[in-house]
Amino acid sequence: MTLTEETVTAGTTADGTFVAPGQPGSLVDVKPRYENFVGGHWVPPVKGNYMKNISPVTGQPFTEVARSTAEDVELALDAAHAAKDAWGEASLPERAAVLNAIADAIEANLTMLAVAESWENGKPVRETLAADIPLAIDHFRYFAGATRSLEGRSTEIDKDTVAYHFHEPLGVVGQIIPFNFPLLMAAWKIAPALAAGNCTVVKPASPTPWSILKLAEVIQDVVPPGVINIVTGPGGEIGKALASSPRIAKIGFTGETTTGRLIMQYAAENLIPSTVELGGKSPNVFFADVMDEDDEFLDKAIEGLVLYAFNKGEVCTCPSRALVQESIYEKFMARCLDRIRKITQGNPLDPTTMIGAQNSAQQLEKIEGYVDIGRQEGAEVLIGGERTDLDGALKNGYYYEPTVLKGNNGMRVFQEEIFGPVLAVTTFSDEADAVRIANDTLYGLGAGVWTRNGNLAYRMGRAIKAGRVWTNCYHLYPAGAAFGGYKISGVGRENHQMMLEHYSQTKNLLVSYSTKPLGFF
Amino acid sequence: MDESGTDTHGAVARVVATPAALEAIAQLIAERGPIMFFQSGGCCDGSMPMCFADGEFVIGSHDVRLGEVGGSPFYIDARQFNVWKHTQLILDVSMGEPEGFSLAAGEGRHFIIRSKVFNADDQTVLNSG
Numbered sequence: 001m002t003l004t005e006e007t008v009t010a011g012t013t014a015d016g017t018f019v020a021p022g023q024p025g026s027l028v029d030v031k032p033r034y035e036n037f038v039g040g041h042w043v044p045p046v047k048g049n050y051m052k053n054i055s056p057v058t059g060q061p062f063t064e065v066a067r068s069t070a071e072d073v074e075l076a077l078d079a080a081h082a083a084k085d086a087w088g089e090a091s092l093p094e095r096a097a098v099l100n101a102i103a104d105a106i107e108a109n110l111t112m113l114a115v116a117e118s119w120e121n122g123k124p125v126r127e128t129l130a131a132d133i134p135l136a137i138d139h140f141r142y143f144a145g146a147t148r149s150l151e152g153r154s155t156e157i158d159k160d161t162v163a164y165h166f167h168e169p170l171g172v173v174g175q176i177i178p179f180n181f182p183l184l185m186a187a188w189k190i191a192p193a194l195a196a197g198n199c200t201v202v203k204p205a206s207p208t209p210w211s212i213l214k215l216a217e218v219i220q221d222v223v224p225p226g227v228i229n230i231v232t233g234p235g236g237e238i239g240k241a242l243a244s245s246p247r248i249a250k251i252g253f254t255g256e257t258t259t260g261r262l263i264m265q266y267a268a269e270n271l272i273p274s275t276v277e278l279g280g281k282s283p284n285v286f287f288a289d290v291m292d293e294d295d296e297f298l299d300k301a302i303e304g305l306v307l308y309a310f311n312k313g314e315v316c317t318c319p320s321r322a323l324v325q326e327s328i329y330e331k332f333m334a335r336c337l338d339r340i341r342k343i344t345q346g347n348p349l350d351p352t353t354m355i356g357a358q359n360s361a362q363q364l365e366k367i368e369g370y371v372d373i374g375r376q377e378g379a380e381v382l383i384g385g386e387r388t389d390l391d392g393a394l395k396n397g398y399y400y401e402p403t404v405l406k407g408n409n410g411m412r413v414f415q416e417e418i419f420g421p422v423l424a425v426t427t428f429s430d431e432a433d434a435v436r437i438a439n440d441t442l443y444g445l446g447a448g449v450w451t452r453n454g455n456l457a458y459r460m461g462r463a464i465k466a467g468r469v470w471t472n473c474y475h476l477y478p479a480g481a482a483f484g485g486y487k488i489s490g491v492g493r494e495n496h497q498m499m500l501e502h503y504s505q506t507k508n509l510l511v512s513y514s515t516k517p518l519g520f521f
Numbered sequence: 522m523d524e525s526g527t528d529t530h531g532a533v534a535r536v537v538a539t540p541a542a543l544e545a546i547a548q549l550i551a552e553r554g555p556i557m558f559f560q561s562g563g564c565c566d567g568s569m570p571m572c573f574a575d576g577e578f579v580i581g582s583h584d585v586r587l588g589e590v591g592g593s594p595f596y597i598d599a600r601q602f603n604v605w606k607h608t609q610l611i612l613d614v615s616m617g618e619p620e621g622f623s624l625a626a627g628e629g630r631h632f633i634i635r636s637k638v639f640n641a642d643d644q645t646v647l648n649s650g
Contacts, residue, residue, distance in 0.1 A: 051618075178565050179620075205565070206618055235622045257598070258561035258571040258578070259621040265579050279564025316564045362617045362631060366568055369635055373608065376638040412636070415604040417567050442600050443563065488563070488600065 011115065018115045018125055018349040020055075022062060027112045028119070028214070033064040036072055036232060037216040039079030040225025046071040051233070053210050056122035056357040057348055059396035065209045068233035070241035073201065076229040077247045080172040080199040083226025088169040088197045090224075092147050099144035099195060101222035103137045109218045110134070117183050117211040118348045122357030122398065123311050125349050128183075135477055136187035139495075142479035143195035146497040150195075160514035167504040169197030170249035174242040176235075176263075177212065178254040179205035179359050180314040180419075184477075186212050189252050190228060192499035198249075201229045203242055207360050235259070246270050250503065253277070254316070257488055264491075275492030275502060277316065277485060279417045280445030283438040284308075284319035284474065285428075285460060287451035288327045297472075298335075301450045304474045305336045305423070309343060309355050309402045313421040314363070316489075317446030319474055321414055322425040323437055329427050336404075337383055343402050345388055357397045358420060364398040367420035370413055371403060379407035379424070409437050417443070431456065435463045444486030448474045467493070533639070533646045538590040538612040545614050545626040546591030556624065558590065560597040560610065560634065566620035570595075570612060570632045573624060607644070611635040 011027035012018050022030030033050050035042040045066035052061035066072065090098075106113060114128035123132070155163040175189040182204060193200045204212045209232035216230055231238055239259075243251050244266040252275045253263045260276040267274040290301040308319050324332055348356030358364045364387065371385050384403030389395075403422045405413055414424045428434040438447060438460075447466040451457050461469040467484045470476065477483070477495070484493035492502060538546065549556050555575035561567050571578070575593070585602040587595045590612050597605065612632060619631035626632045639647065 180565065206620055234618060234625075235620065236624055239622050255563075255565045256561040256567035256569070256571075256621055257563040257601075258559050260563070262578055262622055277564070279562075279567055314565075360617060360620075362566070362569075362615065362620065362633070365615055365633060366566075369633070370568070373636045373638065376636075377607075410604075412605060412608060416601075417563055419565065419567065442604065488598075 011111070016351055017347060018118075020057075020349060021116055021119045026115070028116045030063050034066065034210060034213045034232070036066050036068060036076065037213060037220070037228070037230040038076045039082070039229065040220060040223070043075060045069065045233075046075070053120070054207070054360070055119050056359050056398045057119060058393050059361070059398065062119075063210060065213065065232040068231045068238045070238065072231050072233070073238050073241040073245065076201045076231045077172060077245060079226040079229050080201050081247065083224060084169070084171050084199045087199055087224060087227050088171070090197065092150060095147050095195060095197065096144040098223060099140045099147065099191060102219045103140035103144070105219045105222055106133065106137050106140070106215070110137070113183060113211070113214060113218065115349065116214045118356070120208050120211045121179065121182055122348055122359055124353045124356045126351050126353065127311060129351070132181055132184045135479070136184045139184070139187040139479045140191045143191040146500055147195040149497075150500055160512060162511050162513070164509040164511065166507040166509070167196065167500065168507045170503060170505055171198060172248055173198050173200050173250040173252065173503065174203070174245065174248040175200050175252045176203045176239055176243065176255065177205055179208040180311060180316070182208040182211045183215055185254055186215065188494050192494075193252075193503050194227060196500045196503035198503055199227045199229075201231060201242060201248070203235075203239055204230065204232055206234055240266075243267070244269065248272065250274065260490065273502070275494070277445075277490040277492070277494065278488060279316045280443040280466070280485065280489045281321060281415060281417055281441045282317050282319050282443075282446035282448070282466065283321045283323050283441070283464070284448035285323045285434050285438055285450065286325060286328070286332060287434075287453070287456060288325040289452045290450050291328045291332055292452060297452065300472070302335050302339050304448060304450055306339050306343070307474045308423040309340070309421045310475050312355050312358055312400070314359060314419050315475070317468070317475070318417070318419070319446070319448050320418060320423060321409070322423055323428050323434055324425060325434070326427045326429055333382070333425065340383055340402050340404065345399060345401070346390060347394060355402060355421060357399050359398070361398055363419060364400060367400050367418055367422060370416070370418045370420070371405070371422060374405045374407065374411060374413040374424070377407065377411040377413065379405040379411055379413055382406055382425070384421070409440050415441065431460070434460065438464050442487060443489045445484075445489035446470065533643045534609070535587040535647075536590055536595045536610040536612065539614070541614040542612040542626070542632065543591045545630070545632070546593055548627060549624060550591075550593070556593050558593060558595040558612070558632070560587075560595070560601065561621065562598070562601050568634065569620065569623065570634050571621055571623040572619070572626070572632055573622070608636040608638050609643070611637060
């Protein structure tokens, strides 16, 4: 091949846009309907009902998935319980081999899954190709490694008495996945649960059940039957049935605060542990010294602000509050707004598209509502602020302009997660002011700090009450970096080998090697 | 209460419902018995009003009862109330399935919240109450 030769990637049209799933020439097959994945088989829902699955790219339904009921959750729990003893006793090399095989199978289908997820979620395929799917692959490999290094501990209490601590699987766990990263969030939950020897029943988000079922098609031959089970349907029906079931030993959830509280309430009723990740309103703090030079670092900082538009703002850790030091505000924001103007919006399956479609009509309407509140509160719209009208097949998709609102931290647009490409920007005077504004929020999931001064960066990072403070970077999600919330952003952590503890029981064997009686009786 | 933003006594209400929401509430109550609302926040479908069978969601000692819509109680977390209290919540209905664990507002529809920033007169009345 020479540089002048025209090359067309498989599954794309001549301009490089991926062919929509289900269309002739697409990398992605679409069946008319999908059943639940239970016990290694495709099982129709007991009551025989299905629901349409809509692509936010076009606003049109493209397939159907099971509209399951509590009976289907029971079937999945039956399959998981049938598999749990064998999987729980599988050796660490066996567990690791399965996790690595899952990673390999996903990698062999990377582009297909990236196109499928883009089509179902609305996110740009350049993100799923470069981030979502590669990170999901790496996540399974990370936990394959972690499970091989899983060690118990022993303590010599005295010369003849030893306390041994073993990790034992919890058994069967329930996991509820959000719609914003349908595959990566599934990987974040499934990989550690399996690595610790558990079987899982997964409920995908109601708007994004299909890409996980495509994932199941890819991995079904390498996962022992019943170890992973997937049941689709409405949260109020099957989410509740799963979370409140006395047959699960732990529940993991990512979503909003009210359902988070319900999950913990159900867990309390059954006396089981829960992990809940409930979102944030993450501050992204830019100190004046980022503009000391006009260099690569400044360029990185500008991109760091614009990352609020990553995944169209549908990220729990979206850097949706920018705090810019007063002395550079005008100059810095001019550079950032210039970059925002260059964001190309359109068909998510076009690899040059930077911002795609919001996940649902509900989300789009919510974003509009928030921008309306912001205007009522007196926020100034610096850019955007309207739906994006696209032509042709995209006309009925859910597109919103990258938007920036200038205001103050007391406004609701600074206090509540909009889950859209809407940045709220304000200024601060000095370090103390930056800490005050950054922490003036109910949430504490993520934060960003940008400065050329390492001491300042460290002090800020420690002062901000959030589970993760990106320092001179943002939106990196490597396996091995713990992720989770302070304050009402949730309870628990993900994305780190400490998860093996969270998905295990601790068994203590307290052994006496002495023959002497205690002498009490 | 009605969309004018006042209750039956003409007082300023913190939460009101549109005719479509009132109709959906009446329908739900007729079908399943009493219901309740809790204002959510945070990730994903945060900011959505969650509708449950009455008593399904345990109200804590730090939750605020904002009022009633169609005879059903409407609550919010006190910390969230503190940053939302300058706005009136208007319960409405829109197309699309609900997310989270919320009940639907009729087949293929969900409850949503629209908001209105209270004016100075409203604030005076609210503060005096």
